[in-house]
Structures are given as C-alpha cells and as structure tokens.
C-alpha cells in the first residue's frame with residue numbers, strides 16, 4: 100500500500116486554487132426551466148451576474164448590469180417584445196444580441212445608440228434545467244457537460260435546489276471524499292439499517308471516456324481492532340449482515356458534478372452539482388434520477404422519492420455534509436491521510452480543467468488521466 104501524505108505547498112493545485120470562484124469554460128445549471136418565464140430573473144453563476152428571461156419559448160441570458168449606471172437589468176421589464184428595458188432611465192437592449200436598441204429618455208435618435216451593448220451568454224435547456232455557458236471561448240455542445248444517463252429520454256428526475264454559504268470546491272471534495280461517510284453519516288436516518296464499514300482500501304479509476312473518476316473499493320474492513328482502543332465499529336442488532344451487499348459507486352467529473360449510483364435493486368442514481376455562485380456560495384443541485392419503464396414503476400419512483408428519499412437523503416443525510424463544508428475555513432493547513440487519495444485525484448482532475456486558450460474553440464480535452472493508480 101502506498102502512503103499518501105500531502106502537506107500544503109503553495110505551488111500545488113494551481114488551477115484548483117485559482118478557481119475559487121469557479122471554473123469558467125463550462126456549462127452550469129442555473130435554474131429549473133419551468134421557473135424562467137417572461138419576467139426577468141436574476142441569477143449568479145461562477146461570479147457572473149446574469150439576467151434570465153424567456154422570449155418566444157427560448158431562455159435568453161444577459162449580463163445583469165446596465166452599462167449606464169450599473170443598475171441590475173433584472174429589476175427592469177420587457178416592455179417591448181424581445182427586449183429588456185432598464186428600470187432606471189429606460190435603456191432598452193435586444194435580448195438576443197445585447198445591443199442597445201433605444202435609450203427611451205433620450206428620444207428615438209439618441210447618439211448613444213450603436214455605442215453600447217451588454218454581454219450575452221449562451222443558454223440551453225436540458226433535463227428540465229436551464230444551462231448557461233460562462234466561458235470566454237466558443238461553447239462546446241451542452242451535452243458534453245451533462246451525464247449521458249440524465250439525457251436519456253426515459254430519465255425521471257426529482258430536484259432539490261438550494262444555495263449554500265460555502266466554497267464549491269470543498270463541496271465537491273466532500274462528495275467524493277472516501278472516509279467521512281463512515282463516521283459522519285453513521286448517525287443519519289438514511290444509514291439506520293446499513294452496516295457502514297470501518298475502512299476501505301481504495302483505488303481511483305477513470306471511465307473509458309475519461310470524464311469521470313470513480314472510487315473503487317479493493318477491500319472492505321467492516322470492523323477492526325484499534326490498539327489501545329478496542330474494536331470499531333459495533334453494529335446495532337437491526338443492522339443485519341446482508342449477503343453480497345455492494346457499496347454505492349461514487350464518481351466525480353468536471354466542473355463540479357457528482358454521481359452516486361445507489362447499490363441495491365432499486366437502481367437509481369443521485370447526481371449533484373455544486374455550481375459556484377462565487378467563492379463564498381454555491382448552488383446545490385440534488386437530483387435523484389431513475390429510469391422507470393412502466394407506469395407502475397414510474398408511480399413507485401414518485402412515491403419513493405416523496406416518502407423518504409427527499410427527507411432522509413436530500414435533507415437529513417446531505418445536511419450533515421453541508422454542516423461540515425460550512426465549517427471549513429477559506430484557507431487552511433491540510434494534512435492528508437490515505438483515504439484522501441480521492442481528494443488528491445479530484446484535484447489532479449481539476450488541474451486539467453478546460454481552459455480558454457485564445458483560439459476560437461474552447462479546449463475540450465479536459466478530462467481525466469487514463470488511469471489514476473494511487474491506492475490507499
């Protein structure tokens with residue numbers, strides 16, 4: 100076994116450290132599609148203040164700062180079809196191009212016309228969500244940044260979306276973290292009937308398309324003897340040993356996406372985005388996905404989600420994670436131990452994040468090394 104011990108070294112994880120406010124050349128989910136209508140709505144993603152508004156069935160996104168005096172355009176309104184008018188002095192912008200079409204309070208022939216525009220952002224809608232491209236480069240197809248399982252036409256998704264006061268990178272690391280579930284989540288209702296082991300020997304492997312890295316358990320130590328302390332953990336009588344009990348399969352990909360394929364016969368997966376709002380806040384998308392093939396299984400999926408998955412998993416279980424992430428200071432000394440091979444691997448992945456090289460095509464070769472062989 101290889102010991103993985105990391106001490107803080109400022110030159111390490113350069114991309115990771117500079118991306119406190121979010122990786123830029125990516126598509127991010129920002130809102131549920133059904134919540135964006137004809138009334139302008141503000142959002143913020145990866146440091147970008149954005150106004151979203153639906154016109155002719157399509158969502159448009161513009162910078163949410165009027166170039167005149169920086170008042171948010173989202174406080175304005177769509178007086179003219181296909182345009183947004185600033186509430187303060189009436190500058191009116193084309194939703195598609197961002198060009199200033201009129202400065203109402205300076206008459207129809209205002210000399211400012213043709214001199215000003217606001218930034219527009221590429222927008223797509225998939226899986227019931229609005230996606231915004233925050234990059235400087237030409238956007239790649241949005242499907243590149245959405246897990247293929249979610250794009251399947253038979254995918255049935257339930258969403259919980261909330262804003263968390265913490266840095267997005269710690270949230271990703273928590274999601275992919277090898278060790279914490281075995282202590283932190285032992286008290287959750289979600290694991291009440293599960294035998295959470297003491298520790299795993301783990302390998303991190305890349306998917307064939309090199310987008311995901313996955314924690315692969317090599318050996319499970321259900322309980323163990325700790326010198327001078329005794330045996331840990333002990334199990335409750337109702338935590339029965341199950342034959343062939345498989346662990347969940349946990350994977351992560353850029354920019355901030357987690358997948359937990361749930362073990363067992365129910366066959367659902369949890370997808371999460373920790374979409375940065377800025378360096379102090381992220382938008383937490385918790386998406387439970389299943390692929391029911393009949394109306395009875397669709398009904399069962401609906402019932403299962405609303406009777407226990409949302410309460411026990413999305414709230415009780417994941418709130419334990421949130422409590423930890425919120426308590427991590429901005430910058431802190433780190434002293435890694437073997438299970439942090441998961442975090443080291445994620446940071447290696449983040450170092451290879453897509454970037455804007457100055458060409459007209461964003462670099463899409465952003466993915467994981469072929470195989471990460473660190474082993475705890």
Ligand code: FES
Pocket residue numbers: 165166167168169170185186187188189190
């Ligand atoms: S601030 Fe928007 S028109 Fe003046």
Ligand SMILES: [Fe+2]
Pocket residue numbers: 273274279280284420
């Ligand atoms: Fe957790």
